[in-house]
Amino acid sequence: MSLDKVDYVTEEAPRQATIFDVARLAGVSHQTVSRVVNDLPNVRPSTRVRVEEAIKKLRYVPSPAARALVTRRSRTIGLIATGGPEYGPSSTVLYFNAAARDARWSVFTANMTDSDPSSIRGAVEAFLRQNVEGIAVISGHEGSADVVAGMELTIPLVALEATPHAGLATVGADQYNGARNAVRHLIELGHRGIAHLAGPADSVDARERERGWRDELGANDLAARVIGIGDWSPSSGHRFGEACDLSGLTAIFAANDQMSIGLIHALNARGLAVPADMSIIGFDDIPEAAYVSPPLTTVRQDFETIGRDMLSTLLSRINGESATELPQSLPTLIERASTGLARRAS
Amino acid sequence: MSLDKVDYVTEEAPRQATIFDVARLAGVSHQTVSRVVNDLPNVRPSTRVRVEEAIKKLRYVPSPAARALVTRRSRTIGLIATGGPEYGPSSTVLYFNAAARDARWSVFTANMTDSDPSSIRGAVEAFLRQNVEGIAVISGHEGSADVVAGMELTIPLVALEATPHAGLATVGADQYNGARNAVRHLIELGHRGIAHLAGPADSVDARERERGWRDELGANDLAARVIGIGDWSPSSGHRFGEACDLSGLTAIFAANDQMSIGLIHALNARGLAVPADMSIIGFDDIPEAAYVSPPLTTVRQDFETIGRDMLSTLLSRINGESATELPQSLPTLIERASTGLARRAS
DNA sequence: AAGCAAACTGTGAGCGCTAACAACTTTTCA
DNA sequence: TGAAAAGTTGTTAGCGCTCACAGTTTGCTT
Incomplete structure (x- = not known):
């Protein structure tokens, strides 16, 4: 060949x-x-x-064109990605594409920075015209997958981070238990005042992480407090870090690493040391996480596996092998130096 | 609609x-x-x-299939992306895709982690079968674009960060002058011993940045020394930071922000303060750059503009408007806190 | 009012392929 | 040995569209 x-x-x-x-x-x-x-x-x-x-x-x-014309099949997938160049989603997109290549499928990518329903519908319509045989949605925004699901397509659909939905297969890591593990780690270090810096409200992942945090706290009879709802960016973490009320807190679980970085920076500026005065734990394990000061304790997600799982799930749906167990990996705790033993809360 | x-x-x-x-x-x-x-x-x-x-x-x-069958046109572009989920390339890919969507063109993406010539050729062949009307290459590896160019396609080709080549249009930021600006900034702060932590040898961008650094140094009669050749990752920056000889140095120009972060971390571990003992300047301005400690002085590249320029260049080639001036933006210096006035070299 | 160009509209072929079925071989088994 | 069964190959008809060209109408001259 x-x-x-x-x-x-x-x-x-x-x-x-x-x-x-x-x-x-x-x-x-x-x-x-x-x-x-x-x-x-x-x-x-x-x-x-x-x-x-x-x-x-x-x-x-x-000729794929001639073939597609008569068979109405195309060996092609449509991929909808919303949001900016954040590490997690773009990694997932990348590995999804790589997996598709390995499987000798072509993929059309529609990237959009917003997640406006009509843009999404437009992208799906374009895909349909191209005779895609399946659609994948990798979106930070909750609504996105539902918009596509709401179009009631006859082709399979797979989505990352979305609420379970009729006709919609979701693939992803177990955000909920990943978050519980993170919080448990903090509790084991003796922390009792553990706040959360949440991710955007329209992100299912963000909500799952918050839920895991809340439930783990509840299971230990600890009070829950959210110090802010960020947008995943370091600058949002910084913003809340500057302004938030820290009373009674010795640890903060941030919804992702980037916000952790911004948060730590703001805390330092307030004269607080991490982890001496405040332990911080993030989520994702971005490549920088090990090299910031202090190196970030975090929960690692395997985006490569997620991307590849999405593809294989979609492909098996396309081949009619419906309703197989959906893959869901458990993110793993990576202990580094941004968490430490709890001191008495200030 | x-x-x-x-x-x-x-x-x-x-x-x-x-x-x-x-x-x-x-x-x-x-x-x-x-x-x-x-x-x-x-x-x-x-x-x-x-x-x-x-x-x-x-x-x-x-029906695009029927149309493509008879016209042999497809209003479709093939995009080849090599490398992992680094911020720069994935942002460029994202904005390229977004621009294509805006222009109502479809894009096939072939992502591959390696840049093996035969993989690239395979991807191009697949694109050709799909009747793509143009190909874009966004690759961290130098050879990639040349492999495609070497296939002597009749469709236009546009590449990011590649050496000028017959039939190959390149788009990108002016890495060379960006690097010179970075080094000039250091010189203006009084630094005389300015080393470079280089990017991978097979990257044209890396080489351009190194060349800019070297030339600016030469223009000021300063000696040049490379302390390592990294792979863009924070861990490679860290590795060289741990081991390198710092004698006579008061500043280091790192080829990108991620390596800067790793480098600073290693320097701190060696008991060196940044910028008090050593000034560090990076390249790219990733979102985290402003929030690490110390906030990174760097050279900002506008990946959105680059991605969009690549698309418009490709489209104008497709439309036969050949040889227009190729867009090239000048990255801008962002002064933050990782650079400071030079002290006497140790 | 005839005549001609310009503006419209229609017809037929064919892009390269697969689906459906017809036709021809070979094998199998009574 | 012959007929049915199985295996192999060919024929025809589109898939939905554009291209080339033929045909028809309309507008403008003289």
Whole structure:
């Protein structure tokens, strides 16, 4: 399959070979060529070989357009991604794409910074016209997947971080238990006043992390307090870190690493040391997390696995193997230096 | 164009309308419908209106497959992205995609973590089969764009960060002058021993930044010393920060922010304060840069502009408007707190 | 009012492929 | 040995669209 040093389109443009060219060269009908190409049975081995040789000789490659026209299939997936270049989503997108490549599927990507329903619908409509066989939604915004699900497509749909929904498969890490583990770690260090710096309200992941935090606190008869609702960005973490009321607190669980970084920076500016005065735990384990000061204790998500799981889930839906167990990984706690033993709350 | 609450594919599957359905309803020939759809002249206004109404009523949308089959055009672009989820490239990919959406073009993305020539060729071949009308390469690896360029395609090609090459348009920020500005800033602060923590050797951007650093130093009769060649990651910055010889140095220009972060962390561990003992300047201005300790002085690249410029360059090539001036923006210096006045070198 | 150009509109072919079925071989088994 | 069964191959008809060109109408001259 791998051809070296080929003039893909030479000046004389010898017109890409068609199925008929191959048929003529092999001395068979075009239909037989089609059978060979599609690996259908009932072709005599000797004929098959002859056809394969002709294919190789002519460098024949079937036209996806012609194929799509008649089969209404395209071996193509549509991917909708909303939000900016945050580490988590963009990693997931990247690995989803890589997995698709490995599986020899093509993917159309529609990136949009907002998650305006009509933009999303527009993107889906464009995908539909292209005969995509499935749609994946990787969105930080809760509504996005529901918008697509609400279109009641006949093609499978898989979404990252969305509420379970009829006809909508969701894949992702277990944010809830990841968050509980984070909080449990804090409790084990002796902390009792553990606040939360939440992620955006329209993010299911953010809400799951908050719920995990709240439940773990509840299970230990501890009070819950949210010090702010950020937008995942370091600057939002910084903003809340500057302004929030820290009384009674010895630890803060931030909804992601980037906000942790902003938060720590603001805390330092207020004369508070981390973790001596305040323990901070993040979420995601971005590459920088190990190298900021102090190195961040966090909960690692494996975005590569998530992206690949999304693809394989979608592909199995496309192949009709519906309702298999949906993959869900458990994020793991990474202990570094931003958490420490609790001191008496100030 | 925006339809609300539509059953995109109802259970009875009333077969997506074709051009003939529209023609029948409007009482014209399919060819006239085609003219209206493609906005060709010589259609009586009243006829045009009638056809447009029929289109709207039937929710007719032309089939890209059929169109591509006959025109051999697809209004589709192939995007090749190599490397992992680093901030710069993934942002560029994202904004490229967003710009394409705005222009109503579809884009196939082929993401690969490596930049193996045969993978790249494979991706290009797949794109060609899909009748893409142009290819964009966003790669951290130098060879990538050249591999594609070497295939001598007849469709336009645009690449980020690549050496100028026949038939290859490159778009990007002016890494060289950005780097010179960074170094000049250091010199203005009184630094004389200014080392460089370089990016990977196979990256043109990395080499341009190094060249800028070297030339600015040379222009001021200062000696140049590279303390390491990293891979853009914080951990590589950290590694070199731990081991390098710092004698005679009061400042280090790191090839990107992430390596700066790792570097600073290692320096701190060696008992060196930034910027008191050593000034550090990075490149890119990632969102975290302002919130690490100390906030990073860096050179900001506008990835959104780069991504959008890549798209518009590619589109204008596709439309035959060749050889327009290639956009190149100048990254801007962002002064924060990781650089300070030079002390006497140790 | 005839005549001609310009403006419109329609017809037929064919892009490259697969689906459906017809036709021809070979094998199998009574 | 012959007929049915199984295996193999070919034929035809589209998929939905655009292109090239033919045909029809309309507007403008003289």
